Amino acid sequence: MSRRNPTTSAAHIALLGALLTFVATAARARPPAEDYVLHCMGCHGAAGDGERGGVPSLRGVDRFLRVEGGRAYLARVPGVAQAALDDAALARLLDWLVAHFGETKPARRPRYSASEIQRLRALPLADPLRVRRALLQRLDRLDAVDSKGHVDGAACHD
Ligand code: HEC
Numbered sequence: 001m002s003r004r005n006p007t008t009s010a011a012h013i014a015l016l017g018a019l020l021t022f023v024a025t026a027a028r029a030r031p032p033a034e035d036y037v038l039h040c041m042g043c044h045g046a047a048g049d050g051e052r053g054g055v056p057s058l059r060g061v062d063r064f065l066r067v068e069g070g071r072a073y074l075a076r077v078p079g080v081a082q083a084a085l086d087d088a089a090l091a092r093l094l095d096w097l098v099a100h101f102g103e104t105k106p107a108r109r110p111r112y113s114a115s116e117i118q119r120l121r122a123l124p125l126a127d128p129l130r131v132r133r134a135l136l137q138r139l140d141r142l143d144a145v146d147s148k149g150h151v152d153g154a155a156c157h158d
Contacts, residue, residue: 030089032096039083039093048101056132062102065110067138069131072120074098075112077128081121087114090121 037046044050048058064070074094075081083090091112099107125131 032089032093033100035085035089035093036097039085040079040097043079058097058101060101060103062098062104062108063139064135065098065108067135067142069138070135071110072123073125073128073131073135074110075117075120076123076125077132078125081124087117087121090114091117 043055044058045055048061050057061074064074075090080090080094083093085093091114094112094117095109099109102108
């Protein structure tokens with residue numbers, strides 16, 4: 001009895017270790033689509049439609065990457081920056097999000113790194129909606145320039 005106990009507890013410890021490794025690996029490897037369901041879907045909806053009167057639709061979210069400040073905005077917006085996910089998981093989730101809900105074909109993948117996320121999420125946006133408005137205005141101006149260049153590009157001499 002006294003000789004078997006150490007073996008038994010060593011076996012238990014080994015088993016516990018294996019179990020913890022399994023749990024840790026499972027948590028680390030959780031696919032971004034599942035993180036979306038757990039951390040984002042409650043507000044943004046399964047199809048990313050958002051909610052009328054406050055939560056924006058995520059469809060076409062890749063448009064923010066076309067303007068300066070947009071890449072940082074996607075990582076600093078409170079729902080993202082404050083998610084209970086580590087930097088690496090959040091980087092994967094954002095890459096997935098942009099590819100999944102983006103409307104540019106082929107889908108863009110911004111390829112955020114964990115260290116970039118760490119840096120950006122540490123800079124909270126005091127007024128996300130003001131930043132959002134400014135980015136959308138920048139996009140509008142970009143689109144206006146694009147279509148002007150397209151329609152009467154020859155008249156751009158003054
Ligand atoms: C409590 C509700 C809530 C949760 C949870 C939430 N969001 Fe949001 N999200 C918002 C709101 C509201 C905005 C608009 C900006 C603001 O006021 O924060 C927003 C904005 C965004 C934007 C910018 C889109 C745009 O058009 O401006 C992205 C990207 C985004 N959220 C992604 C996520 C991701 C990814 C998660 C999960 C990790 C998440 N959100 C969780 C409410 C939420």
